[in-house]
Amino acid sequence: MSFLPKAVDKTFVPPVKCQGIKTKLVPFILDSIEWSGDGRWVEPFLGSGVVLFNAAPDRALASDVNPHIIALYRGIFTHEITASTVREHLEREGAKLRQTGPGADESYYYEVRRRFNETGDPLDFLFLNRSCFNGMIRFNQKGGFNVPFCRKPNRFRKAYVTRITNQVQHLADIMDGKDWRFQCCDWRKTLAECESDDFVYLDPPYIGRHTGYFNTEWEDKEARELARRARQLPCAMALSMWKQNKHRKNEHIDEDWSWATERTREHFYHLGSTEELRNSMTEALLLNKPSPTSTPA
Ligand SMILES: C[S@@+](CC[C@H](N)C(=O)[O-])C[C@H]1O[C@@H](n2cnc3c(N)ncnc32)[C@H](O)[C@@H]1O
Known part of the structure; x- marks a missing residue:
């Protein structure tokens, strides 16, 4: 039986954005998972955390190589970072962004970016993540956050700050009373650390591309090592991976994951307003235990 009492009907959107975020795929992922819920939910490539936060298991081990994601979420978990400290920070820093005058917004963003690269303040990380270009998380070789500003007048307007603050509060409510551990590691x-009752959800970077996520390159060799280690896990697992679009097929699935059970879902990326501009991608979920339900179209 699934540990989820019912399918998630409204996906909770977390305060952190990142490339490869699975918000739209959460119902598909969670509906595909069979797990007793007895052990821990283990998520080694946490990113925005959208899958963990919607699964909301009682026990979890969440990790990522990016220390800033972990520091922010650990801070919310331990109540060191709250909806009100977030509101205060974004209102104050947002006002400074505005007050520096028309056209000067950009310079205050870069001042915060410089400060963050020296101190690593989790609230500055959130500020940058929610005002940078496309909500990207990207670091240079020295570990410095290097995403440019996303030009928008009045970036931290009242409604925007309230939306982020509500996301932090909702997350604190989800975490309340849970036995969750956050660790920054490979x-x-x-x-x-996985044990037989655990469930592992894997969402690694895209194979063969320099992602810049946190000073790391996700090489083919590492992707193959992950497939090997996933196969040897003592517990159930699921891995998200793009399967194909109209130009390319992901050969890595046939080469390294042929032992897994596959479920697929069509996913549309909207690039424009017309039907022709919709770009379709087939997303796969690879599981190490057969799923009782069949693959939808
Ligand atoms: C595709 S994203 C995960 C997205 C996440 N599932 C979501 O929906 O937001 C991949 C994550 O893997 C992390 N990562 C990259 N290399 C890693 C490594 N060697 N060990 C652990 N995490 C790593 C990145 O920092 C990034 O957050």
Whole structure:
């Protein structure tokens, strides 16, 4: 039986954005998972955390190689960061962004970016994540956050600050009373801690691309090592991976994941207003235990 009492009908959107965020795929992922819920939900590539937060298990081990994501979420978990500290920070820093005068917004963004790269303040990380270009998380070789400003007048307007604050509060409510642990580390360390009752959800970077997520390159060799280690896990697992679009097929699935059970879902990326501009991608979920329900079209 699934540990989820019912399918998630309204996906909770977390306060952190990142490339490859699975918000639209959460219902598909969670509906595909069979797990007793007895052990821990283990997520070694946490990113925005959208899958964990919607699964909302009682026990979890969440990790990522990016220390800033972990520091922010750990801070919310321990109540060191709350909806009101977030509101205060974004209102104050948002006002400074505005007050520096028309056209000068950009310079205050870069001042915060410089400060963050020296101190690593989690609230500055949230400020940058919610005002940078496309909500991207990208670091240079020295570990410095290097995403440019997303030009928008009055970036931290009242409604926007309220939306972020509500996301933080909702997340604190989800975490309340849960036995969750956040750790900053490489995926191998987290996988090595798995036990038979756990469930592992894997969402690694796209194979073969320099992602810049946190000073890391996700190489083919590492992707293959993940497939090997996933196969040896003592517990159930699911891995998200793009399967194909109209130009390309992901050969890595046939080459390294042929042992897994596959479920697929069509996903549309809207690039424009017309039907022709919709770009379709087939997303796969690879599971190490057969799923009782059949693959939808
Ligand atoms: C595709 S994103 C995860 C997206 C997430 N599932 C979501 O919906 O927001 C991949 C994540 O893996 C992390 N990552 C990259 N290399 C890693 C490594 N060697 N060990 C652990 N995490 C790593 C990145 O920092 C990034 O947050």
